Amino acid sequence: MQTPIRWIVRIVEALTAAALFALFTTFLIQIFSRYVLGGAVGWTIELNLTLWIWIVFIGAAFIVRDRDHVTFDILYLAVPDGPRKVFALISAAAIAGGLLYSLLPTWDYIDFLKIKRSATLGVPLRTIFSCYAIFLVVVSLRYIWVFVSTLRHGASKEAHEIHVGED
Amino acid sequence: MSIELTACLLTIFLLAAIGTPIAYSVILGALAYLAVAGQDIALAGEQILQGLYDSFILLAVPLFIVAANIMNAGTISERLLNFCVAAVGRFRGGLGHVNIVASLIFSGMSGSAVADAAGIGKIIIQMMTKDGRYSPGYAAAITAASATIGPIIPPSIPMVLYALISNSSIGYLFMGGILPGLFMGLVLIVMNAWLSSRRGFALEEPVPLRELPKTAINAVPALLMPAILLYGIYGGVTTPTEAAAVAAFYALVLAGVFYRALSFRGLYDIFVESARSSAAVGLVIGGALILNYIVASENIPSIMAEKLVGIDVSPLMFLLAVNVIVLLLGCVLDATTIILVIIPLFIPTCRELGIDLVHFGVVIVVNTMIGLITPPYGVLLFVINAVTGIPLGSIIREIWAFLFVLVVALLAMILFPGIVLFLPRLLGYEG
Numbered sequence: 185m186q187t188p189i190r191w192i193v194r195i196v197e198a199l200t201a202a203a204l205f206a207l208f209t210t211f212l213i214q215i216f217s218r219y220v221l222g223g224a225v226g227w228t229i230e231l232n233l234t235l236w237i238w239i240v241f242i243g244a245a246f247i248v249r250d251r252d253h254v255t256f257d258i259l260y261l262a263v264p265d266g267p268r269k270v271f272a273l274i275s276a277a278a279i280a281g282g283l284l285y286s287l288l289p290t291w292d293y294i295d296f297l298k299i300k301r302s303a304t305l306g307v308p309l310r311t312i313f314s315c316y317a318i319f320l321v322v323v324s325l326r327y328i329w330v331f332v333s334t335l336r337h338g339a340s341k342e343a344h345e346i347h348v349g350e351d
Numbered sequence: 352m353s354i355e356l357t358a359c360l361l362t363i364f365l366l367a368a369i370g371t372p373i374a375y376s377v378i379l380g381a382l383a384y385l386a387v388a389g390q391d392i393a394l395a396g397e398q399i400l401q402g403l404y405d406s407f408i409l410l411a412v413p414l415f416i417v418a419a420n421i422m423n424a425g426t427i428s429e430r431l432l433n434f435c436v437a438a439v440g441r442f443r444g445g446l447g448h449v450n451i452v453a454s455l456i457f458s459g460m461s462g463s464a465v466a467d468a469a470g471i472g473k474i475i476i477q478m479m480t481k482d483g484r485y486s487p488g489y490a491a492a493i494t495a496a497s498a499t500i501g502p503i504i505p506p507s508i509p510m511v512l513y514a515l516i517s518n519s520s521i522g523y524l525f526m527g528g529i530l531p532g533l534f535m536g537l538v539l540i541v542m543n544a545w546l547s548s549r550r551g552f553a554l555e556e557p558v559p560l561r562e563l564p565k566t567a568i569n570a571v572p573a574l575l576m577p578a579i580l581l582y583g584i585y586g587g588v589t590t591p592t593e594a595a596a597v598a599a600f601y602a603l604v605l606a607g608v609f610y611r612a613l614s615f616r617g618l619y620d621i622f623v624e625s626a627r628s629s630a631a632v633g634l635v636i637g638g639a640l641i642l643n644y645i646v647a648s649e650n651i652p653s654i655m656a657e658k659l660v661g662i663d664v665s666p667l668m669f670l671l672a673v674n675v676i677v678l679l680l681g682c683v684l685d686a687t688t689i690i691l692v693i694i695p696l697f698i699p700t701c702r703e704l705g706i707d708l709v710h711f712g713v714v715i716v717v718n719t720m721i722g723l724i725t726p727p728y729g730v731l732l733f734v735i736n737a738v739t740g741i742p743l744g745s746i747i748r749e750i751w752a753f754l755f756v757l758v759v760a761l762l763a764m765i766l767f768p769g770i771v772l773f774l775p776r777l778l779g780y781e782g
Contacts, residue, residue: 243630
């Protein structure tokens, strides 16, 4: 079970990194085409916005580790093991439960958008927004797993890691 | 307050307090709001998706993250430091001044205080503590304090976030940050000079002036970054978002081609790490977008307006009160959370009272950056502790003097809006 998951994470890491690189180069193309080719191209903006929401939701689902999230963890780290375990269980249950609860209605909304197409590239919005459904499913599964492992092995004591952009 | 709003805020604060990631706490709070109000649950996802998909300005965030990570991976920071040592190292408390001046320059290239502290901060702390010239606590404290300038002088990730929630112009916000950033640098230099002469810190061996041109030339390409960014935005060449891409591109060319300090593997790691940070921050932004929807649908602006007519509060009183609240929140929360989750609650009242939103934005960003060094929860203190191993306790003991002058600078910016608004007005801002 562990090895296939690690492989999936590796692959998604490469894909999101590539998406971010594409976002970056598309911007350069946009500037280049405006000044050198003498006209703005419409598709760059749309492509970049699509890449952006995919980076956010697929990234959050697969490659953002628990400790990477922006978190207020003073209290969590200060309490003894017992209450900390309760905190971690409530968090995991709330996230998995809440997101699963919203899954079906949200999918209804996303599915409905198959009739709508994006402005310049004509891609159905359902396809573009489907990353959010993947996000809901994967994050729920992850937190069900966190719930079970906390129940068995206790809560993680890791402080959250601080990243550029969190300031 | 309606019962659904109470449910929403309770869910957010309870979950966040026990260590649930802020982004998920806010999303779950929004779901609680919709469930109690009997509205369509899908609205949460709809608001997050549409909001992220419609906000072109937000694309600057991942790009500034990439640029900051590239600059720290290449040797750009070291070259800047060599230049600063040659220029201001000769004065008493020299390396302290070097630290502040380097932060000022670096802040013109990166939009993140964390990047500043983790990059040049780490190197200069090594220089300062070598041979025991400065105590580790002092070196770490002055680094943390000067890193707060990073997002004040443009570019700035927090200002992009503020522009999103307040609908104010990112160009004017950036412009409004320049003088306050320089002002913060100045008060820190004064404090460092005073402490250095009082404690008799050793003088550095001055770098011969004839070497100054050489180190300057070496650093010039890096020094050009702020100029390119500002010219791009204010010369109308690029949009602020495009400027972020240009910044990343310039950093890439500098580190990869000019200084040859970047391998393919290193570049790959930078993009993975940047994607990870972007996703984590993007999710909090998504949460802020539903919160904005709730603030609007609860009609909080008009409720605030009614209340204020009754108690007759002056704009200045309101501004001071908000700043005290934000400073206190800054002791326990990080800047992203305050700007995206708390500040939207105050924006409607600012509009009612006629407070200028560019002035308010810059002041609030300065305030939340000070919050990054206020104990017990100071992101910059943690970052420096993590990259240098200097104990938190000894950093905190030395931080108070710098904290004090920064708060004085903040107060000056509140009382004299001209410090913030002079440059934007010069460029045609009518505020």
